Amino acid sequence: MRLFAIGLAACVALGLSAQSGGIRADDKAKQAKTDPVKELATIQSEWSNAQQAFSKAYQEAKTDDERRQVLKDKRPKPDAFADRCLKLAEANPDSPVYMEALAWVLANAGRTPAAKTALPKLKEKLAAITDLSALRKILIGMQPSALMEAAPLVAEKAKKNLDDPQAAPLLIWVASATLYSGNSAVFSKLYNDIVDLIMDRFVERDDLAELADWLAMDDDPAWAEKHLRRLRDKNPSEVVKTHAAYGLAAVLKNKDETSQPEAEKLFESVIASANASKGDLAEKAKKELDEMKVRGIGKPAPEISGSDLDGKAFKLSDYKGKVVLLDFWGFW
Amino acid sequence: MIPHERSLVNKLEGKSFALIGVNSDTDPQQLKKDLKENKVTWRSFQNMQSQNKTIAEDWNVRGWPTLYLIDHNGIIKKKWLGSPRKEILDQEVEKLVHAASNGKTN
Numbered sequence: 001m002r003l004f005a006i007g008l009a010a011c012v013a014l015g016l017s018a019q020s021g022g023i024r025a026d027d028k029a030k031q032a033k034t035d036p037v038k039e040l041a042t043i044q045s046e047w048s049n050a051q052q053a054f055s056k057a058y059q060e061a062k063t064d065d066e067r068r069q070v071l072k073d074k075r076p077k078p079d080a081f082a083d084r085c086l087k088l089a090e091a092n093p094d095s096p097v098y099m100e101a102l103a104w105v106l107a108n109a110g111r112t113p114a115a116k117t118a119l120p121k122l123k124e125k126l127a128a129i130t131d132l133s134a135l136r137k138i139l140i141g142m143q144p145s146a147l148m149e150a151a152p153l154v155a156e157k158a159k160k161n162l163d164d165p166q167a168a169p170l171l172i173w174v175a176s177a178t179l180y181s182g183n184s185a186v187f188s189k190l191y192n193d194i195v196d197l198i199m200d201r202f203v204e205r206d207d208l209a210e211l212a213d214w215l216a217m218d219d220d221p222a223w224a225e226k227h228l229r230r231l232r233d234k235n236p237s238e239v240v241k242t243h244a245a246y247g248l249a250a251v252l253k254n255k256d257e258t259s260q261p262e263a264e265k266l267f268e269s270v271i272a273s274a275n276a277s278k279g280d281l282a283e284k285a286k287k288e289l290d291e292m293k294v295r296g297i298g299k300p301a302p303e304i305s306g307s308d309l310d311g312k313a314f315k316l317s318d319y320k321g322k323v324v325l326l327d328f329w330g331f332w
Numbered sequence: 333m334i335p336h337e338r339s340l341v342n343k344l345e346g347k348s349f350a351l352i353g354v355n356s357d358t359d360p361q362q363l364k365k366d367l368k369e370n371k372v373t374w375r376s377f378q379n380m381q382s383q384n385k386t387i388a389e390d391w392n393v394r395g396w397p398t399l400y401l402i403d404h405n406g407i408i409k410k411k412w413l414g415s416p417r418k419e420i421l422d423q424e425v426e427k428l429v430h431a432a433s434n435g436k437t438n
Contacts, residue, residue, distance in 0.1 A: 064359055219414060254411045291392055297409060301402045304387055306377040309355060309363065314375070317406070322348045323428040326400040327337070328379070328393050330356040331366040 036088055036097040040104070043084050047108065050076035078109035086114040089121070099125060099138050107146035123150050132157065132166035139170070144177035148187055151177040155194055168202045172211065179214055192223070199227050206237040216247030225251045242273045246281050253288065257298040264289065301326070333397060333415050334370050340422065341374055348404055348432040349425065354379050354387045356396065401425065404432035 054074045061067040082105045089101040102125075105118040129135045135157060139147070151174045158170040175194045181187035198211065212231055218224035228251060232244035249266035252259040270285040294302065301324075304316040316324070341351050353376030357363040366372075379386045391398075394413065401410035401424055410424050 217413070219417060254413070256410070287392075295391065295400070295408060295411075297411065299408055300406050301400065301408050302391075304354075304377060304390075306381045306387060308375050309367070309378060314377075316352065319350045319352065320406050321404050321432075322350045323404055323425065323432050324400075324402040325337075325340075325349075325351045325425060326354065326402060327351060328354045328356070328388055328391070328396055328398040329333070329376075330379075330396060331363065331370075332357065 036092040036095050039088055040085070040097050040101050043081055043088070044104065047076065047078070047081045079112045079114070082109035082112045082114035082118075085109075086118055089118070100142070103142040103146065106149075107143040110146065119149055122147070123153060126150055127153055130157075132161055132164045132170060136166045136169055136173070139173050144173055145180055148177050148181070151187070152190060155190060159197070162201060168198065168205055169207070171198050171202070172207065175211065175214070195227065199230060203230060203234045204236055206235075206240060208235060209237075209240050209243040212240060212243035212247040216250040218251075221251045221255060225255075238273070238275050242270055242275055242281060245273075246270045246285060249285070249288070253292055253296065255297075260292065260296060260298055264292065267292075334372065336418050336421075337374070338371060340425065344425070344429060347429050349429050350374070352376065354391075356380075356386075356388060401428065403428050 054070070054076050057070045057074045058067060061070050085101040085105045089098045089105075092098055092101075099122065102118040102122040105112070105114050106122065109115055126135065126138070129138070135154065139154065144151075154170055154177075155174045158164075158167045158174065161167050171194050175191060175198065178187045178191040178194070181191055195211065195215075198205075198208070202208075208231060212228060215224040215228050215231075225248065228244050228248040232241055232248060235241055235244065245266045249263045249270070252263035252266070255263075267285040267289050271282045271289075273282070293299070301316065305313065307313055316326070337351060341349075351374040353372075353374060355363070355376040356379040357366070358380070377387055379388050381387060388398075397412075397415055399412045399416065399421075400408055403409050409428060412421075416424075
């Protein structure tokens with residue numbers, strides 16, 4: 001099971017998948033023995049400056065044509081930055097910078113040739129680590145989704161040492177790394193297996209609030225519902241319970257008509273819960289309740305009247321008497 | 333999603349069913365091309381109905397795609413945020429189409 005990439009349009013608009021670009025990295029990276037930590041920080045800040053310049057130019061563009069031009073000319077190209085990171089890693093195999101630089105390449109320049117070199121190096125290093133604490137220390141701070149390819153080997157290590165106190169945090173890391181598995185059946189299955197394992201072995205841990213949030217958006221609602229119910233019943237932490245109640249409500253409100261009262265009750269319990277008011281969960285629950293009253297399952301669909309893609313006016317109610325699948329979509 | 337929707341529309345041709353889109357593309361020329369290339373035959377509202385008004389905002393759409401399944405009486409029966417699994421989508425749609433042709437209300 002996996003999450004869907006919500007907000008895909010925004011990602012595309014911001015050009016996160018770089019293809020072309022005009023901003024060149026600073027080629028003058030002198031290979032003198034500078035501090036590798038500082039060198040990595042320099043590369044990272046140059047990259048983020050380039051990104052900011054691009055997004056500023058994009059926001060300032062006024063027409064679609066201008067925006068297309070900005071995408072074409074100003075989108076930062078990660079290749080040169082990735083090459084520098086890779087070189088830096090290769091020059092400092094025993095420094096902590098080694099893993100950080102390789103991970104940066106995978107997170108920010110996943111489609112570059114440098115990434116193809118970085119991935120096996122990173123996996124090799126991870127595979128050699130036997131101590132789970134050391135493994136966790138390295139993985140913390142790295143963007144999990146960029147390291148999806150390394151998730152199976154981390155999962156194996158954790159599964160072999162389930163009594164180790166670091167096993168559960170590592171399993172949670174694996175789940176976060178495989179969360180956006182897209183259409184990959186292998187990673188989808190790994191995500192499911194790991195969540196099943198966490199729920200089986202570690203259901204009482206107090207750091208599972210995030211897992212509840214993931215389950216709330218899973219594309220297999222029946223599976224998510226089962227786990228969310230269990231999490232809400234078995235987990236002693238009020239915070240986790242609240243997130244599980246919210247997640248369960250989110251799944252049930254889209255399920256069927258008979259689930260609506262339970263979903264409402266759960267959202268109300270989140271609003272009433274003392275700890276939820278600290279986060280934005282209570283606020284979100286209020287909005288969900290309002291939404292359920294207008295566009296909940298069992299409610300009459302509100303009218304839409306507007307123009308079709310040829311500019312002809314029509315109404316949703318023109319189709320009354322027919323079953324309608326209303327799809328908010330785009331090619332983007 | 334589009335290829336599956338196309339086959340759903342074809343499969344249910346002549347039945348009591350309509351796929352209605354709310355399309356959020358912003359480049360009309362590109363859209364025209366894409367519609368043709370992807371053989372999109374079903375009707376869509378333009379999401380942007382005026383300068384400051386979109387249907388998606390009216391409907392509090394929080395992610396794309398979002399799908400609502402509405403029965404022949406105009407009642408919302410199902411909602412998905414993100415693409416549903418094909419077999420689940422088909423099953424839910426066909427259940428309602430069947431009910432519509434039998435004149436049932438549920």
